[in-house]
Amino acid sequence: xxxxxxxxxxxxxxxxxxxxxxxxxxxxxxxxxxxxxxxxxxxxxxxxxxxxxxxxxxxxxxxxxxxxxxxxxxxxxxxxxxxxxxxxxxxxxxxxxxxxxxxxxxxxxxxxxxxxxxxxxxxxxxxxxxxxxxxxxxxxxxxxxxxxxxxxxxxxxxxxxxxxxxxxxxxxxxxxxxxxxxxxxxxxxxxxxxxxxxxxxxxxxxxxxxxxxxxxxxxxxxxxxxxxxxxxxxxxxxxxxxxxxxxxxxxxxxxxxxxxxxxxxxxxxxxxxxxxxxxxxxxxxxxxxxxxxxxxxxxxxxxxxxxxxxxxxxxxxxxxxxxxxxxxxxxxxxxxxxxxxxxxxxxxxxxxx
Amino acid sequence: xxxxxxxxxxxxxxxxxxxxxxxxxxxxxxxxxxxxxxxxxxxxxxxxxxxxxxxxxxxxxxxxxxxxxxxxxxxxxxxxxxxxxxxxxxxxxxxxxxxxxxxxxxxxxxxxxxxxxxxxxxxxxxxxxxxxxxxxxxxxxxxxxxxxxxxxxxxxxxxxxxxxxxxxxxxxxxxxxxxxxxxxxxxxxxxxxxxxxxxxxxxxxxxxxxxxxxxxxxxxxxxxxxx
Numbered sequence: 001x002x003x004x005x006x007x008x009x010x011x012x013x014x015x016x017x018x019x020x021x022x023x024x025x026x027x028x029x030x031x032x033x034x035x036x037x038x039x040x041x042x043x044x045x046x047x048x049x050x051x052x053x054x055x056x057x058x059x060x061x062x063x064x065x066x067x068x069x070x071x072x073x074x075x076x077x078x079x080x081x082x083x084x085x086x087x088x089x090x091x092x093x094x095x096x097x098x099x100x101x102x103x104x105x106x107x108x109x110x111x112x113x114x115x116x117x118x119x120x121x122x123x124x125x126x127x128x129x130x131x132x133x134x135x136x137x138x139x140x141x142x143x144x145x146x147x148x149x150x151x152x153x154x155x156x157x158x159x160x161x162x163x164x165x166x167x168x169x170x171x172x173x174x175x176x177x178x179x180x181x182x183x184x185x186x187x188x189x190x191x192x193x194x195x196x197x198x199x200x201x202x203x204x205x206x207x208x209x210x211x212x213x214x215x216x217x218x219x220x221x222x223x224x225x226x227x228x229x230x231x232x233x234x235x236x237x238x239x240x241x242x243x244x245x246x247x248x249x250x251x252x253x254x255x256x257x258x259x260x261x262x263x264x265x266x267x268x269x270x271x272x273x274x275x276x277x278x279x280x281x282x283x284x285x286x287x288x289x290x291x292x293x294x295x296x297x298x299x300x301x302x303x304x305x306x307x308x309x310x311x312x313x314x315x316x317x318x319x320x321x322x323x324x325x326x327x328x329x330x331x332x333x334x335x336x337x338x339x340x341x342x343x344x345x346x347x348x349x350x351x352x353x
Numbered sequence: 354x355x356x357x358x359x360x361x362x363x364x365x366x367x368x369x370x371x372x373x374x375x376x377x378x379x380x381x382x383x384x385x386x387x388x389x390x391x392x393x394x395x396x397x398x399x400x401x402x403x404x405x406x407x408x409x410x411x412x413x414x415x416x417x418x419x420x421x422x423x424x425x426x427x428x429x430x431x432x433x434x435x436x437x438x439x440x441x442x443x444x445x446x447x448x449x450x451x452x453x454x455x456x457x458x459x460x461x462x463x464x465x466x467x468x469x470x471x472x473x474x475x476x477x478x479x480x481x482x483x484x485x486x487x488x489x490x491x492x493x494x495x496x497x498x499x500x501x502x503x504x505x506x507x508x509x510x511x512x513x514x515x516x517x518x519x520x521x522x523x524x525x526x527x528x529x530x531x532x533x534x535x536x537x538x539x540x541x542x543x544x545x546x547x548x549x550x551x552x553x554x555x556x557x558x559x560x561x562x563x564x565x566x567x568x569x570x571x572x573x574x575x576x577x578x579x580x
Contacts, residue, residue, distance in 0.1 A: 155562040
């Protein structure tokens with residue numbers, strides 16, 4: 001009986017994995033909504049909506065725990081809040097869902113939306129005993145990450161996400177002709193999707209940068225068009241290290257792969273943050289646990305934010321004064337930026353403990 | 354009506370057994386094919402499923418060429434039928450190779466049915482769709498299929514492993530030679546049928562999408578003019 005269950009579970013996982021590319025391929029083939037047309041990412045649009053008063057645009061692409069553009073794991077909200085505070089001269093865009101070509105969150109117009117809504121409720125209940133069930137979300141989104149990295153599907157998938165990123169930029173006042181820099185900040189799976197979309201977003205007149213926070217990165221062809229990639233990682237994070245193992249183009253044996261050629265061009269910088277893990281205590285967004293042996297006594301999340309500020313400062317995107325001001329800012333609280341319903345539950349759980 | 358339903362049920366039962374026994378290289382599958390003339394329908398079912406499933410595994414090419422839903426389904430069915438024809442030809446070629454090299458001549462019809470059983474692993478060809486590891490799964494399925502074919506040739510011709518390997522290897526070379534000579538019009542016809550069914554010339558690749566939408570083709574054209 002147990003053997004049958006295990007075989008059934010594996011069969012289900014394999015079938016789900018096989019169906020993973022269908023959403024993006026169906027979108028391209030025009031089976032659902034309108035298929036994309038040439039020049040949608042052309043930079044021809046003269047005006048975006050709203051004021052283009054930002055010095056730069058930073059698009060945050062969430063990790064594989066995200067449910068929609070606005071529903072991400074609770075730990076990411078204070079991080080996004082911290083980014084907004086520290087990068088006041090730029091525009092932070094965090095409503096793109098990088099695991100759907102049509103920016104259709106899992107709780108949107110979908111056949112299994114009811115299932116995702118239930119899982120979302122579990123994910124938004126701090127300390128829930130059913131938290132393990134949210135692994136289904138991670139698995140679903142991890143398959144999309146591999147769709148982005150697969151040369152058979154990547155061109156279609158990454159086009160869809162690039163479309164959505166571009167639409168998000170326009171919604172937030174970006175005007176292509178301004179040539180202002182665009183920074184894609186990808187966390188975990190969002191890192192791979194960020195480098196995938198560069199293939200198309202590089203058509204924009206301004207520079208395009210990618211910051212990967214613990215990203216599982218492949219040797220995506222998009223790397224060849226990148227202005228600079230910074231990959232932030234922790235030594236206690238084996239998931240980000242998987243990218244270097246799973247994708248043959250990242251092996252030193254393949255000097256002509258996009259990854260190794262971009263690395264040889266000096267356009268990839270690998271930055272070790274210290275004893276950071278992918279999940280749990282001591283992850284990249286942990287605003288409570290102090291970093292071991294950090295001279296400034298910062299928390300993990302604070303160090304991640306500070307490093308991003310330093311990168312942008314060194315690249316000349318933010319001024320020395322703004323960077324100095326950002327480094328003096330206090331660490332975001334665990335409930336900063338968190339939707340009120342979740343924050344209330346977090347406070348109640350803390351009080352109970 | 355009940356008899357008809359029972360026949361359908363029995364057919365799918367045989368189909369399932371045929372696939373699972375072949376995958377395990379169970380001699381019962383060989384015995385069934387040897388003893389029952391009607392096993393041809395079961396074997397044809399296996400080969401048909403293998404053909405449809407394999408194309409489903411490689412269906413990214415259909416999607417990229419924007420084949421419509423109904424044509425997509427018809428393409429899978431047509432590929433199943435093309436697979437049946439291909440395996441009949443393949444069976445004849447291997448049989449002829451064995452006959453010429455080793456002077457063995459098991460009943461041709463029975464041998465072709467046996468060769469059809471070797472497609473059983475390809476029934477799972479749709480797993481090639483799986484991102485990242487799909488192409489690797491595809492290779493495993495092809496190796497599995499090849500091993501079943503070797504076992505079948507060894508069993509039918511009684512020529513030992515190396516003899517079977519030689520037979521299949523030379524049969525494969527002969528097929529290549531046929532495809533590139535007298536088989537060309539047949540291949541052209543097959544491609545034409547496929548184009549009619551899909552309603553597409555199937556010329557677009559994933560790389561074309563990259564070139565087209567990333568603006569790289571325009572940059573290349575611009576550079577050409579600038580020369």
